[in-house]
Amino acid sequence: MKTPIFIVINPHCHQGEGWKRWKHIRSQVLDRLPSAKEIVTENTEELSQQLDGIFSTNEASCIVSAGGDGSVHLVANAILQHEQPSRHVLGAIGLGSSNDFLKPFQSFIQKLPVRINTSSHVLRDVGEVRYIDKNGVKQKKYFIINASIGVTAEGNWNFNNPGKTLKWLKKINTGAAITYTALSTIFSYRNKPVTIRFNGEETTMAVSNINILKIPFVSGSLHYRQNILPDDGLLGLNICRDMKRMELIQTLMQLEKGKFAVNEKRISTFTQKIQMLSPIPVIFECDGETTESTDIEVSVKQQAINVLDA
Numbered sequence: 001m002k003t004p005i006f007i008v009i010n011p012h013c014h015q016g017e018g019w020k021r022w023k024h025i026r027s028q029v030l031d032r033l034p035s036a037k038e039i040v041t042e043n044t045e046e047l048s049q050q051l052d053g054i055f056s057t058n059e060a061s062c063i064v065s066a067g068g069d070g071s072v073h074l075v076a077n078a079i080l081q082h083e084q085p086s087r088h089v090l091g092a093i094g095l096g097s098s099n100d101f102l103k104p105f106q107s108f109i110q111k112l113p114v115r116i117n118t119s120s121h122v123l124r125d126v127g128e129v130r131y132i133d134k135n136g137v138k139q140k141k142y143f144i145i146n147a148s149i150g151v152t153a154e155g156n157w158n159f160n161n162p163g164k165t166l167k168w169l170k171k172i173n174t175g176a177a178i179t180y181t182a183l184s185t186i187f188s189y190r191n192k193p194v195t196i197r198f199n200g201e202e203t204t205m206a207v208s209n210i211n212i213l214k215i216p217f218v219s220g221s222l223h224y225r226q227n228i229l230p231d232d233g234l235l236g237l238n239i240c241r242d243m244k245r246m247e248l249i250q251t252l253m254q255l256e257k258g259k260f261a262v263n264e265k266r267i268s269t270f271t272q273k274i275q276m277l278s279p280i281p282v283i284f285e286c287d288g289e290t291t292e293s294t295d296i297e298v299s300v301k302q303q304a305i306n307v308l309d310a
């Protein structure tokens, strides 16, 4: 690949372990990408400035995100918001705690999953989210892994805004921190009345959880065995309604094994578009990053982003 390659490193991912992980694999990554330029960003503002600098040259580029899912989400969004997204290619080095974007893992450097094969790339679908923000302004963003409202979204919000116990757990054991967050979120969660439109139907229901998938891995070891292909122009839609705490815990335990059997409280289907309207702001999540809205429309954008092979 003749296009310039940039590796954008988030040193603070994985509770600050990101930098240590990067130093551990740095020389092997640079052996494979000798012309790459390393860019370390301390925060998201610096990341946007650096990406603006890359785009301002008007040259095609390959941008490899070295971080977790939040990092690769931001780089993907910057590419997709660019006027010519097809000129840029996204790569990834999984320094994060979950690295769902890279699942199922295919290629590793020192046990860390990577997609840095610059000799070939593929076009992948993304989810496009249009929503009204808390100031009443229309916004648009993209997800490359999945999006949700309900328990998963609130769990992500709690995970990103930890109290003392969770902060400590996140430092010592990510798996335990995810389980703790999931259980404490389920215990405080109340089902939300949401009007949902998808596949020509409209229903108002008490939503326990909605996962909208482009990649069937939700967080840690939770996953759906839904056959979603990276470029099939479809989103996996999995809804839990009217659930009590024990039913949510049961669902969570089954998702550890990839099981999601459909019943009167569970819907599992495919769609290209889903609209969700709520009388009060609900937390929704895209690739682990959370925000609030009362009006959210999610659609698929087929083959929208170039991604390096593993």
Ligand SMILES: Nc1ncnc2c1ncn2[C@@H]1O[C@H](COP(=O)(O)OP(=O)(O)OP(=O)(O)O)[C@@H](O)[C@H]1O
Pocket (backbone or CB within 6 Å): 008, 009, 010, 011, 012, 013, 014, 015, 041, 042, 043, 044, 047, 067, 068, 069, 070, 071, 072, 074, 095, 096, 097, 098, 099, 100, 288
């Ligand atoms: N390039 C970057 N430089 C600095 N900070 C970043 C960058 N990208 C993202 N961030 C911030 O760091 C936070 C954590 O990053 P990220 O989600 O990549 O790591 P993680 O949470 O350890 O990984 P995972 O999502 O795989 O569990 C993000 O929520 C975002 O606010």
